[in-house]
Amino acid sequence: MKKCKYCGKKLNDNFEFCNSKCENCYEKMMDKDSHKIKYFTLGIILGFLVMFYGIISNNNVFIIGIGIVVMGIDVVLLPFTTPETINFLGYQKSKFAGRISGILLIAVGVWMCFIQ
Numbered sequence: 026m027k028k029c030k031y032c033g034k035k036l037n038d039n040f041e042f043c044n045s046k047c048e049n050c051y052e053k054m055m056d057k058d059s060h061k062i063k064y065f066t067l068g069i070i071l072g073f074l075v076m077f078y079g080i081i082s083n084n085n086v087f088i089i090g091i092g093i094v095v096m097g098i099d100v101v102l103l104p105f106t107t108p109e110t111i112n113f114l115g116y117q118k119s120k121f122a123g124r125i126s127g128i129l130l131i132a133v134g135v136w137m138c139f140i141q
Contacts, residue, residue, distance in 0.1 A: 033115025051116055061103055068099030090137030097130030 027036045031047035031054075042048040072095035079088030104123025111119045 028112070028115055030111060031116045033118050054116060058105065062105065065099060065103040065105055068103070069096055072096030072099060086140050087138050090134045090140075093134030093137055094131050095134075097127045097132075097134055100124075100127030100130055102127075 027039070027041075028034065029036055029043040029047050030041050031051040032043060034043045036043060042051065072092045074092075075095055076089050076092030079085045079090075079092060082088065101124050104120045104127060106119040106123045110122065113119075114122060
């Protein structure tokens with residue numbers, strides 16, 4: 026059974042959206058998101074570099090945790106998900122799932138900071 030790409034409602038026909046409002050909202054959001062992908066990529070790379078620095082500097086778990094927190098903040102602010110997730114949940118719910126994943130990353134990073 027197909028689902029609306031924006032709201033996630035089940036569809037009976039071969040359409041991708043349940044109505045024109047969902048289609049317009051989806052197109053607007055995809056347009057806005059396409060400009061933010063470079064910032065998302067930059068945030069992930071920055072978090073990875075911080076984690077890598079923590080690894081090469083005597084396995085400093087605190088710095089590794091900071092890197093994970095940076096990636097988590099990036100995912101919370103810019104919750105991009107895969108096209109498969111969007112097809113399965115719809116755009117709105119996949120954004121919510123992305124933010125939940127980011128919050129979990131932040132929690133893991135904070136936990137890593139205090140493991141020592």
